[in-house]
Amino acid sequence: MHPVKMVRSGVSRSSLSSSRFNSATWRDSACVLVLTMLTAVLCSLFDVSELAYRWTRRAERFQLDELPVTLCVLAAGLAWFAWRRYRESQRELAHRRALEEQAERLLAENRRLATQAIEAQEAERRHLARELHDELGQYLNAITLDAARIRDLSSAREPEIHRVSLAVMQSASFVYRQIGGMIRRLRPIGLDELGLPSAVEHCVDGWRTRLPHASFALTVDGDFTGLADALNVTLYRLVQEALTNVSKFARESRVEIYLVRTPADGERHGEIVVTVADDGPGADLWQPRAGLGLIGMRERVESLGGEFHLASRPGDGFMLCARLPCQAGVPEPSGAPSDEPSAPIEPPDAVRSEN
Structure with a gap:
């Protein structure tokens, strides 16, 4: 409790x-x-x-x-x-x-x-993601375009210059991918533009690609508009961390993710329930764990006034469940400006590659 x-x-x-x-x-x-x-x-x-x-x-x-x-x-x-x-x-x-x-x-x-600490952290992450996108992105884009121009001009005359220009383009493409990964870790893709369900679905699709031997089932029920930013980020991080644990301990299991918002009832504002369960090898919850992922999830949930529960036995799968009030994470009125989140960097067509 x-x-x-x-x-x-x-x-x-x-x-x-x-x-x-x-x-x-x-x-x-x-x-x-x-x-x-x-x-x-x-x-x-x-x-x-x-x-x-x-x-x-x-x-x-x-x-x-x-x-x-x-x-x-x-x-x-x-x-x-x-x-x-x-x-x-x-x-x-x-x-x-x-x-x-x-x-x-x-x-x-x-x-x-x-809650205020989480809000400040997310605001700083939004600001850092925007700086990475706006400041470094334009310079990397210029480097790539210049290298492509050098490649086109030297392809028939200077093989060495042609090789160096290709190396520059490859380096710029690598930096693009690295910065894009940083932005994704700082701020969930699509969370601000498309909403929480779409961001969670994008996260699950990413794990489908990384874990081809596992099967994923996502169920979203309810309206998730109008939630505080801290609550949205916490719900997303819960699913993200739970799937990270699946990749470590249950790579060939069936994973079921439920994201449900219960309707308001009278004076109660309703709550949001997140459940991630797999049929993997499970774990003994009474044994000490070396990682801090579950501890971090519990602290995030409880800081917003929610409840965090785990259920598992060796050989019987693993399940985590979090319940948070829909009004959790509503920030105190303040005049602090908030930065608009930015999309992850996409390399130009000349050097675009699959992550």
């Missing part, structure tokens, strides 16, 4: 326990009062004091006739002691409730700061 929900459930349990404690206190007090009155009535009917005097008068030298007063003082002292303990328990409950409310506020603040 998410920490914030645990705190809320703890607060509700504390309130419920306090009300039960109060009702039990009054019920027990009523029982004591009724039992005292019943004892007084029985003692008056059966003359218990006279009987006790006849039984104890032979032990007058032990002053047993003074015992009732002593017992009354003892009973009053025990009642005072119980009342003090009751007051202290009430103060302790109030203190715990205050601490739980403070913890809830701190967790909410921590979640807000984590």
Whole structure:
């Protein structure tokens, strides 16, 4: 369970326990009062004091006739002691409730700061992707065009110049591909232009090419427009990291990806559920893992107020499931400008090649 929900459930349990404690206190007090009155009535009917005097008068030298007063003082002292303990328990409950409310506020603040950190990170990545595309792209394009011109002019006269120009074009093409890969890692392709479902579908298609022995099934259900950028990126990274794990441990398995948005229900805004399951060799979740991918996914999901679950056994496949509220990642109002994302660099026709 998410920490914030645990705190809320703890607060509700504390309130419920306090009300039960109060009702039990009054019920027990009523029982004591009724039992005292019943004892007084029985003692008056059966003359218990006279009987006790006849039984104890032979032990007058032990002053047993003074015992009732002593017992009354003892009973009053025990009642005072119980009342003090009751007051202290009430103060302790109030203190715990205050601490739980403070913890809830701190967790909410921590979640807000984590969301802002993700927003800042993605804004920086957008800016860096645009700089790579706009600044380096145009110079590489110019180098490629110049090299193509040298190649055309020297093809019949200078074989050495022709060979060098081809080497320059190949180097420019290589740099194009490398920068395109950097941009794809910095910012998912098509996420801003086409939306989350198309970006996820493009990611799955890429893994279909890389893992020909695995089969992939993608199911998208619901409307994914209007989501915060941090939420879109988190959902995409979840699928991306899950498929990366498939490439490491289940290269010949069947993989099923579900991306579902549940509709809003009354005051609830709905939630988004991402599930990636495979029928590969599985893993023992109780054993320590060397990688940080799953830890990073859990931190991303929980920073947006979601839940992250894993299910696996050796030889029985692997499944991860994340549930996030649709309103997660809504940024705080600010005047910070945001850069428009840019498309990945495509080399010119003269040197375009398959990645």
